[in-house]
Amino acid sequence: MNKKSIIAWLLLSHLVLVPTSWGAETDSSAPEAVTGVGGGSLAAPGANGEPELKSQPATLEDIEGVRTEIETLREQWTRTYDNKTAKTTRPLQFSGIVQTRFTASEDKSVTNGYGGFDISAIILNLAGVLRRDYNEGKNISYLFSLVSPSGAKDFTVKPLDAYISYSILPSLLLDESYLTVSLGQQKKPFGLEAQATEDKKPTIKSAQSATLLSLDPRDIGIVLKGDLFPHVDSGFAYRVPLIEYSLGLINGSGPNSSDNNSDKDYVGRVVLNAAVDYNSLLRGLSLGANYYLGRKQLSLTTGTTTIADTGTQNRWGVDLAYVNTPVGFTLEYIRGEDEALSGTTASPVKGTVKSEGLTFTLFYNFGEQFVKNYKAQDRYDDWYPLTYQPFFRYDRFDPNTHKGGDRTDIYTIGFNWFFAETTKLQLNYNIKKEQTNERNNNEFLAQFQFGF
């Protein structure tokens, strides 16, 4: 490459990528041959045969040549941009995950009694900002995602998340409270496990209470989320609010469904965080309380006669979490109260079935991925810190506390291996103790999750 081309490339990179081009400047008055990393030397400049740069003023011909090169390169770049760049009306971040799972179970009903591979989820996310408020951060953003759910025989696709969010309060100043409102299909603000998205769940299978009490699935409605009394430790770029709160008004009929009764469901969550400095042992300690007040359709059939009614579907729960490095735990208790019809259609009896679940997870991290700024280093290679996370989980669920012999306890010994930015391998061995089943249906699951 001749001198003109080099200068042209440097100038073009100044135009196109201004910040990254800074530093390309050289100066003849500072003759020095710098050795790269690993080739250290503190010889005086110009010594040891190091080349000294001489000052050479550019001629008119040089400058004309540079202009021509820049025009040519600009033309090439514009053409490439027009022909080979996908464009959107507003900024768009496109991401997704694929989870490939292997299951071996003693339960003959699982994978037809055979161990086998399947694609447990494919999720595509489209996120972005519809209006960016540079002054106060009162942004309007969105998330739209599609999922091909686990167990689908054909490749079916359904909406997973579909909501728009608005920051009601300014979000640029760390020491002020935040408040956002979200409208659409989204996660319900209840508990710890139920709020974790598919890619963030610590275990391959969700806690029983989250799935069996219908807390895990998305719902459609409006949710307010905010915090109060933020504590900022700017020396560690750390912000933690003393109180976080969420309040939702939703259909209560699950994802991709219109409301199935005239009542709306209410869901609320309050979290008390340890508002301490980053270097405190109490960092990551939180206590949460949740309440869900809902109604659902009930029916009772006797012979050919069916009667319908509505009944309460209430949930409440408390959770305690300590998410720190290297050791942490989560403890979650959820209680369900569901009205149900029994008896006959001629004399129906409305009763309440009470259920409860308890989940305790203890984990240990070694590796650096969970240190926010450590993974944001700039290095020349495709570097990303490795992290290993062995864990133990105890998951109990009793579907009817007034009825004995129907409880299921699952002990999970697991290992998560995060070996690239968006990729992890999960290994779970579930020891299942089902009171309704004389034998244990233990299972081994391995799940590889990769994303982009």
Place this chain on the structure above:
Amino acid sequence: MKTILRIQLMTMLLLGIMGINLVHAATPAQAAVKKPSVIRFGIPGASYGKPFTSGVGGIVHAKGLFEEEFRKDGIAVEWSLFKGAGPAVNESFANNLLDFALLGDVAFIINKSGGLKTRLIAGGAPAGNSYLAVPSDSSITSVTQLKGKKVAIFKGTVYSLVFNRIVARYGLTEKDFKVYNLDPAAAAAALKSKDIDAGLFGSDVFTLTTQGVGKIIDSTKNDKTSKYATGVLVTEKFAAEYPDITKRIVKVWLQAAKWGADNKDAAFQVWTKSGIPLSAFKKDYGTDPGKQIFTPLFDEFYVTHLKDAVHASKEKGIIRKEFDVDKFIDSKYLDAALNELKQEDYWDKFDAKGNKK
């Protein structure tokens, strides 16, 4: 019974994995002969998308001087260049991911005040300049006119205190401004797009003035008391376990500092790898003597500066409690290295007011 056995086996496996890190702990008897397999050095940098930085650390890193020193011992050197600057380095210290780091004074004051077990083993002259810049077509010409306006500061770094000191000259405090926490590259972009009314910068301000997008309205250039210092930190654990390695780190640091002082322009050239052009460093430090810029000494000026900075940081709410600076400084490695390199009389010494002795 079978299930109990399974649980026991899996628990043993879990505990075995968890124990991996524990078996690395050295006994005192081993410490005398033990060498680390890796030295982990953290440094703020890469603000402009390039994994290099300026200062003495920039020279040591770019020239691979630690690698050269420890190659014969089979000790690897792992550099971490943090875009998040001081707060990111401190976060990594808190998570035991670093053995050494170069930090600005406010960042290591926060580090020590926050209870991290580190010691300061080499200084970096209180010679760092800061510049308050506004968009080039702004009508604002003074700090008092900025009152109530949007100002970008990289919080948790030296700029937290520098800004407070600059505005205090005019009887103002940080609360008189709408302060946004932005790193230098983000602040430069925001100044260009006029999303902020002013920003506090270092040498990189001269890229803005050269490009005609910013102009300087105030600075610490001629105010010795408002400049910032730097320093090299080591964890107490590493220093106790590997005192000889710690001394060699300081020795290499001194060699690089002297080279910088003797070859100022060449040092500036090395710093351009960080993404800041040479002209910016020349405008910023071109007239300052090399020995003033690169001095690693804990002289009266440095210690007094540090004590003032600790007190001021407490007053401004940057830290919650003060600490004993004299106990924080561990000068034995520096003294030994100065002696070994016969640099005791090479460096100029400054009194508490910054005047050459």
